[in-house]
Amino acid sequence: MSYVPHTTEELRAMLARIGASTPESLLESVPASLRNRAELKLAPALDERALLRHFAAFAAENGTALTGPSFLGAGAHHHFIPAAVDALASRGEFMTAYTPYQAEISQGTLQMIFEFQTLLCQLTGLEVANASLYDGASALAEAALMAARVTRRTRICVSAGLHPHWREVLRTYTEGVGLVLETLPLDDSGRTDTAKLPADCAAVVVQSPNFRGSIEALGVAAGAAHAVGALAIAATAEALSLALLRSPGELGCDIACGDAQSFGLPLSFGGPYLGFLAAREKLVRQLPGRLIGETLDSSGQRAFVMTLTTREQHIRREKATSNICTNQGLCALRVTIWLALLGRAGIRRLAEINLALSAYARRACARAGLALPYAAPVFNEFVVAVPGLAGKLERLAAQGIQAGVPLARFEPETHADHLLVCTTEMNTRAEIDALVRGLAA
């Protein structure tokens, strides 16, 4: 079974037309010395029933956000996905379409991405957003590279509250072109201290809410960045917070980036997610990745098209703003559908519910005698200090509860008893009560 349709009769007729005896005889340009002498050593082929059994067996070995209460966050969030998202995003006309280079037969994808770009501008409070990048981590890396191009400087000042994995990706992406990363410490409340910035700084990178859950003072960071001629980059790993918190644009940031996984993308072991990147209008020619713009067709109707492509690798090659070719098209579609379904009132309400649950959980922790080491306000994620954490996590796991992410797994130098807990609208009061009982026991 290889999804090839040819009948024996067709094969014979086609070979005759080409003037070849067998399909293999068409391989004459591949030197015999390079041809495989044996069949590939792969597991036997499976038909559809056997294939589903194979994958279902492995899937059953995983613990998931559905097999019990989960308080895992750390840049991947378990949120509600209305059934209409899957139903619409599964349409073959979207799923099996190509990059919309041929605009006349790609208006569905193009209008959708134009809507996506608009929604991201509204959420971030900035004027331009691209058609998406791989994930939040690489979107941040692209933002830093962009800031370095704009300022012609090489020093990137990065908050210690940035997701540790994002920090690593930022380093991998910027090392080769000679950028230098410098760390801005967190103060006792869990917020970034931007008071002392080097004068040659290209960008200040602050994640909000940060990896400790603290909502940052983005306005302060932006002011400090601008005072030394640097750009302010706001990152977010929890895009739902944008529905409730003052936007990076409103607070003076030049670039906003992050991951929009929370908007309708399943956890799916970390991908595919969606990196977004928005910026001030004047930076548009330094943006990496695809952009969709409005235009007219030859009969004067409104239509949409990929534009400003002279920034991109297929035109500019080594002089492009990035090497990226794809965007996360299907993920952008899911995000656009999700945001449209929830709408103006729905995303606000969902964000308020997340806030209410974390407020309830934090108070319950405090009442149970657990310390909350950071005083800064939080959205839906917070750190709690749990004496004897490892044993308690195991006991909770035995009850089917994923209690959160131990910070020491990401940052070995932090306190061994600090647990990062995330509460979303998928959690109930009873689940939180059980969590707190287990952590305090």
Added chain:
Amino acid sequence: MSTAGRSGLVFHEPLLFESSRPGRPGVRVDDPDVPLVDPVRELGPELVRDDIPDFPELAELDVVRHFTRLSQWNYGIDSGFFPLGSCTMKYNPKVNESIARLPGLAAVHPASDESRLQGVLALAAELEAALAEISGLDRVTLQPAAGAQGEFVGVRMISAYHRARGDTQRTRVLIPDTAHGTNPASAALNGLEVIEVKSGPDGIVHPEALAALADERTAALMLTNPNTLGLFESHVEKLAEVIHGAGGLVYLDGANMNALLGIAKPGHMGVDVMHFNLHKTFSTPHGGGGPGSGPVAVRNSLAPYLPTPVIRLEGGRYRLDDEFPHSIGRVHAWYGNAGIWLRALAYIRTLGAAGLSEVSTRAILNANYVLECLRDVYDVPHQRRVMHECVLTDRRQNEHGVTTADIAKRLMDYGYHPPTIYFPLVVAGALMIEPTECESQETLDGFIEAMRAIAHEAESEPSRVTGAPERPIVRRLDEVRAARKPRLRWSRESA
């Protein structure tokens, strides 16, 4: 027979923002069973925004109709034949979608304890082993989120390899003039200099041309094989010898692996590192531009530099190991586009060894058949036997004022997605056709008939071709206008 047709009704559909009505309720979200808090009191007024004016307010049915209507303006593989060169638009099996949606895979949190990840890590390891076998290389990472990120990773590892040997003067990457634009861009993102290698008049790279450029400054050759003309780089072993002799490494852009499955292994051609495009060769959906997935395979000599983490099997348990000192570091927040690479594994498991070989031999058969049936009406720039794709040009149609772009647009009227056009850059007016293995002679004949009809129209009625397309929902677009005064979002002021 042409498959051009009409659908039941194609609707006009405004933007989400234009259909929005204040107060129209969307999807219902009930209050939680904990007390709501006042955000301003909880967080302080300096942190809380007003709700977002002009954010869409639509009923669920409005949204369903909106996206259903937009989908009808698209053309996908599910709609019809898609002969897009170097993009491998093959059938995306529906069962792979079912697999990616299994709750035991789709609801796996990436920061779960490893004891809860054993199933998905086992599947990842299974795919890594399969790709190693297909490539003839030793180790594979699934982390790169797309081909271009795979290229970045590969070149980054090559730089790390040279640096570890104290070979710090290797700052040049040699790239043939037929390469995809991502190759030079990925080299530049690594801070390396790009040197173009001219292909010969026969469309392939010759060892002498390469030898003249390879020296102690050479970090790598980035080669696409078969190249973007659909031609196998027959001198590949010799090219690798030249590069290795100069102390460099050979990178293979695996975009065209659909020609080589089970036929030849890059590892046997002297390739040291390569990427796969799972959304091309291994049938995962293009999704209107992504997400892709770009695993990288390497020889053992490059394994110390793989991005962290790598999957290891120890004592019968899988774990994600991120403690190895020479790694180039992470390139993705987690372990790549799992939902995509799981679909690719499903494809490989469906086909098995014999099925994969059949993919490539049938893809090559289809490309040669299309070329044979069109060579008397379209100019063929290279006379060598092609692999999985072929390149034609508009040279003969130019005499009547018809260009490649016109031919492409006219194909839409006949019911087909156009080929890749004006690429590779070394061929003027290129039309690059990759039929894939998934199409029958009958489908190919329909396309061939359309291409022949357009060639005839170019002579008899050129305005019909230059005025195309007539049938899609919009006519030819004014791209200059879009770029001159960019409108990249809707706003109330501009509406």
